[in-house]
Amino acid sequence: MNFAQIILPLNLKGTFTYKVPEDLMEKIEVGMRVLIPFGGKKIYTGIVAELFDEFEDSFVPKEIINLLDSQPIVPKQQLEFWNWMSSYYLCNLGEIYRFAFPSSLKLESETYVRLLSERTIDWQNLDANETYLLQALEVRQMLNLQEIEAFIPKKEIIKTINALIDERYISVDEKITEKYKAKEIAYLRINNEELKIKNSLAEIISSLKNARKQQELFLLILDKETENPEKPIRKSEIFDEGNFNNSQLKSLIEKKLVQEYYLEKDRIDSYEGELEEIEQLTENQKLAVSEINKAFQEDKNVLLHGITSSGKTHIYLEKIEDCVNSEKNVLLLLPEIALTKQITIRLEKKYGKKLGFYHNKLTDFERVEVWRKIKKNELQILIGTRNSLFLPFENLGLIIVDEEHDSAYKSRDSNFFFNAKDSAMMLAEFYNSRMVLGSATPSLESYDLAMKDKIRYVPLNERFGNVDVPKFEIIDVKEAQSQKKIIGNFSQKMVDEINLQLEHKKQSIILHNRRGYANVIECETCGHVTYCSNCDVVMTYHKSANELKCHYCGHRAGKPTTCPSCHGANLNTKGVGVEQIEEETQKIFSEAEVDRMDVDAMRKKFAYEKLYEKLENGETDILVGTQMISKGLDFENIELVVIPKADALIYVQDFRAEERAYQLITQVAGRAGRVSGEGKILIQTYNPSHSIFELIKNQNVKEIYDYFLDERKKFLYPPFVKLIMIELKHRKEDKLNRASQFLGSVLRKYIPEECILGPEKSPIARINNLYQYQILLKFPKNKNYKIYKELLSKSLEEFDEITAYKSIKRDFLVDF
Numbered sequence: 001m002n003f004a005q006i007i008l009p010l011n012l013k014g015t016f017t018y019k020v021p022e023d024l025m026e027k028i029e030v031g032m033r034v035l036i037p038f039g040g041k042k043i044y045t046g047i048v049a050e051l052f053d054e055f056e057d058s059f060v061p062k063e064i065i066n067l068l069d070s071q072p073i074v075p076k077q078q079l080e081f082w083n084w085m086s087s088y089y090l091c092n093l094g095e096i097y098r099f100a101f102p103s104s105l106k107l108e109s110e111t112y113v114r115l116l117s118e119r120t121i122d123w124q125n126l127d128a129n130e131t132y133l134l135q136a137l138e139v140r141q142m143l144n145l146q147e148i149e150a151f152i153p154k155k156e157i158i159k160t161i162n163a164l165i166d167e168r169y170i171s172v173d174e175k176i177t178e179k180y181k182a183k184e185i186a187y188l189r190i191n192n193e194e195l196k197i198k199n200s201l202a203e204i205i206s207s208l209k210n211a212r213k214q215q216e217l218f219l220l221i222l223d224k225e226t227e228n229p230e231k232p233i234r235k236s237e238i239f240d241e242g243n244f245n246n247s248q249l250k251s252l253i254e255k256k257l258v259q260e261y262y263l264e265k266d267r268i269d270s271y272e273g274e275l276e277e278i279e280q281l282t283e284n285q286k287l288a289v290s291e292i293n294k295a296f297q298e299d300k301n302v303l304l305h306g307i308t309s310s311g312k313t314h315i316y317l318e319k320i321e322d323c324v325n326s327e328k329n330v331l332l333l334l335p336e337i338a339l340t341k342q343i344t345i346r347l348e349k350k351y352g353k354k355l356g357f358y359h360n361k362l363t364d365f366e367r368v369e370v371w372r373k374i375k376k377n378e379l380q381i382l383i384g385t386r387n388s389l390f391l392p393f394e395n396l397g398l399i400i401v402d403e404e405h406d407s408a409y410k411s412r413d414s415n416f417f418f419n420a421k422d423s424a425m426m427l428a429e430f431y432n433s434r435m436v437l438g439s440a441t442p443s444l445e446s447y448d449l450a451m452k453d454k455i456r457y458v459p460l461n462e463r464f465g466n467v468d469v470p471k472f473e474i475i476d477v478k479e480a481q482s483q484k485k486i487i488g489n490f491s492q493k494m495v496d497e498i499n500l501q502l503e504h505k506k507q508s509i510i511l512h513n514r515r516g517y518a519n520v521i522e523c524e525t526c527g528h529v530t531y532c533s534n535c536d537v538v539m540t541y542h543k544s545a546n547e548l549k550c551h552y553c554g555h556r557a558g559k560p561t562t563c564p565s566c567h568g569a570n571l572n573t574k575g576v577g578v579e580q581i582e583e584e585t586q587k588i589f590s591e592a593e594v595d596r597m598d599v600d601a602m603r604k605k606f607a608y609e610k611l612y613e614k615l616e617n618g619e620t621d622i623l624v625g626t627q628m629i630s631k632g633l634d635f636e637n638i639e640l641v642v643i644p645k646a647d648a649l650i651y652v653q654d655f656r657a658e659e660r661a662y663q664l665i666t667q668v669a670g671r672a673g674r675v676s677g678e679g680k681i682l683i684q685t686y687n688p689s690h691s692i693f694e695l696i697k698n699q700n701v702k703e704i705y706d707y708f709l710d711e712r713k714k715f716l717y718p719p720f721v722k723l724i725m726i727e728l729k730h731r732k733e734d735k736l737n738r739a740s741q742f743l744g745s746v747l748r749k750y751i752p753e754e755c756i757l758g759p760e761k762s763p764i765a766r767i768n769n770l771y772q773y774q775i776l777l778k779f780p781k782n783k784n785y786k787i788y789k790e791l792l793s794k795s796l797e798e799f800d801e802i803t804a805y806k807s808i809k810r811d812f813l814v815d816f
């Protein structure tokens, strides 16, 4: 083949034509990486999207510099997937490529490589180029590709870098976030240095004769070490038997007889325990599995609608096993990786090293490692967040999307918007594999698909152990106020119920889904509030950090002591945040151990793990938190969930607000009474007659979803129409305004008026110094959708012809 279409890691439309040099013609294949020059002197790693022989155009394409792979690295299913994504989500292939690949697999001129200090260099075993590069790095620490080009031939650069990455001598610089720290595990060993000094074991042992327990502990460790010198001794293994305590160990460490040390737990390689089988399924679970099997036989995907604590995990495990037994691989998608504990432990116990993880807390090196393992088909099961959709699977047989309703699947952490749940469905199609969506509170879209049998509806309506579902009670705040039965944000009833739990040594959850201490700090004299300097939003007061934070751009400012405007000293907080609820809780229940779980409190390393352990051990009495507490907690001692300010959940300007409120409340409620069946939920509101609270209270699935569907139909929202939001952004508001008006008029030339809303200023008119305008498109769901989308593309092309508007940033949110 003489020519190739190449995907570049740049936000540019389409692919680019390059000439294949003579010596690569035989070797080049679609899906391989190539090194190519682009835009002057820059070098990039591109992906071969297409190969062809004839090329007729006036311009002469540049030549490919070199091939980086001997086999395609991107499978054809992935390329199909990228193409679909690009056209469905209106984004460029280059953006997808950038997002899909770990950065060290897509080296480019601006990429820096860095010397790692973790290994001494074995100079003997390096080739000339590797030696040059490491020598240069010893002097300079960081080099970019252009600098490396000065002493290594272009064609050899990537090979050299890759070899050194493999040897862990260098890494590609990640200017991104803090490195993921692998979990550390404590081990114990005898201090051999001390043994040498004392020269006599007998002497040491007899020196401990007045501390029997310490002597025993020392001998136990010694014994284990002698028995198997290769095997590190886990601290937990020593303590598990319950014979020793920490103070005995501490004394031994102080006497320099024993050492405690830490090793990183490599989550992939080091599962040391026995492999275990999972428990038998209950009759109900078996029924669900057979429904799923039937659906799969009919080539249908499944929505598993299993109520909280029904044991969806066990059903996933069963289907995972089936898939693995048929020699195919599984992708298990989770909204967030931190909340995976239980299913992870289960799968680790069963599959050990054949289980892999992929998420954005991994370092680039770790990502590449997983990437290669997937490519080599060494992992049978991958647990990952939405970026794992892009791994080079060869043999995918099943995709499970757990908590399919979770908005993390639509997170905006990528440069282009996509919904991982819908994308997973397409990916499954390209791989000819099956998919299970699972949730206790499915999204309205999935529910609607299931009701139309586009995917198979598999309900699981019984909790494991046939335990009762939690009972809901609505508390009227106005009534409590008029009877003076209210303490701060809590009704007397709520306080009494929590006290009852404390008496019975049960745990309670308090949900308040608003970060910070107060929404704003306001001057009582002049009404001044502090706005973020970058965004048009007020700054939230965080008391624990004693600062103001902007939740949109992250900007921070000190808490003012006097009003910045009138210098008055009368500053007051308005609007209650979760920190304030925590403070109040601690005051009312002064004897109780109160903890808070929200992104701010969980930012510290291992904060989540530590709190999880406290909850598990029953040390936490009351857990206060934001939506974070609705996920993944499976503890038997939680019986009460209270929501003191439930109205805050529904009066949000968003057509999904009620659906989200229902999902959140039901999910948090699901944490209660999972074993006892005594779960109780108290919801405080000023509007007890609001239909959403009635519906949540009754938990009648059909009633709830019918209500949502009716509302959406009435106001023309999904699933009855398709929504596309166009967001336009620029530093200069007048220019943005003109550009938005222009795009609006172009759109109206092609697309019927009733499908277009706006342009108008976004609800938050400025974020991070960019002004924001939006145009909302409501397209019909029938065959016209495709036509309208083509007309949209045509309009955008027309818009792009105006050079002055090139600098306007545009985002497309398809099905947001």
Ligand SMILES: Nc1ncnc2c1ncn2[C@@H]1O[C@H](COP(=O)(O)OP(=O)(O)OP(=O)(O)O)[C@@H](O)[C@H]1O
Residues within 6 Å of the ligand: 279, 280, 281, 282, 285, 306, 307, 308, 309, 310, 311, 312, 313, 314, 439, 440, 464, 632, 634, 670, 671
């Ligand atoms: N067949 C079974 N044998 C033994 N234990 C089971 C079985 N099925 C479920 N369980 C246990 O019941 C509890 C609830 O199951 P699981 O956490 O999977 O529920 P879930 O449907 O995922 O709920 P949620 O949506 O609330 O997270 C877990 O502790 C789980 O180990």
Ligand SMILES: [Zn+2]
Residues within 6 Å of the ligand: 532, 533, 534, 535, 550, 551, 552, 553, 554, 555, 768
């Ligand atoms: Zn801001």
